Amino acid sequence: MNYEILINRQNRCPTLSQDLVEVTPLFPKKRRKKIYLEKKVYQAFQKIQKEGLKYGYYFDIVEGYRSVKDQRKIFTQMIDRYSLEDAICMTAVPNFSEHHSGLAIDIEYCRRTKKGAYRKRKIRETDPEYSFLLQHMHQYGFILRYPKEKQLITQYRYEPWHFRYVGKKLANILYQEKLTLEEYYQKNYD
Numbered sequence: 001m002n003y004e005i006l007i008n009r010q011n012r013c014p015t016l017s018q019d020l021v022e023v024t025p026l027f028p029k030k031r032r033k034k035i036y037l038e039k040k041v042y043q044a045f046q047k048i049q050k051e052g053l054k055y056g057y058y059f060d061i062v063e064g065y066r067s068v069k070d071q072r073k074i075f076t077q078m079i080d081r082y083s084l085e086d087a088i089c090m091t092a093v094p095n096f097s098e099h100h101s102g103l104a105i106d107i108e109y110c111r112r113t114k115k116g117a118y119r120k121r122k123i124r125e126t127d128p129e130y131s132f133l134l135q136h137m138h139q140y141g142f143i144l145r146y147p148k149e150k151q152l153i154t155q156y157r158y159e160p161w162h163f164r165y166v167g168k169k170l171a172n173i174l175y176q177e178k179l180t181l182e183e184y185y186q187k188n189y190d
């Protein structure tokens, strides 16, 4: 498995030999779909989860591996709801989603409400959980894939919840040099 693979609007997700494992959530929802991830990615995420707990942060994965068929469904729904143009802006065309690889994760956090119930929410920019992730994710091999200030380069709108596993070595380089995967490839392979 090549963890450094570039998948974006121009580069489709190739056929990969994946080793997908099922994710066990910290806080299971009543009716939830099963979530799968590449094994090594899940192991790395579990370390983050553990580290987060020390700070009182409860991280879970809301989206991991996604089949081309599922992406087709999402894409079609977006077109029906909005327009083809908007759908392309908001999600990936089937075969071109990073989620096909099993290397991408959408993170949510869980908080306890005063009444003792759990509330789950996708990571947002203003959350302290987000600052924690920004500071630590690269140490475990993840990068924030679609940063706010790089939208023109990634051709994706800002997604504070979407992280991509690229391995520790590359994650550290990208973090230190403040590069997206696109910029890294341009710099090294063009």
Ligand SMILES: [Zn+2]
Binding pocket: 063, 099, 104, 105, 106, 162, 163
């Ligand atoms: Zn995502």
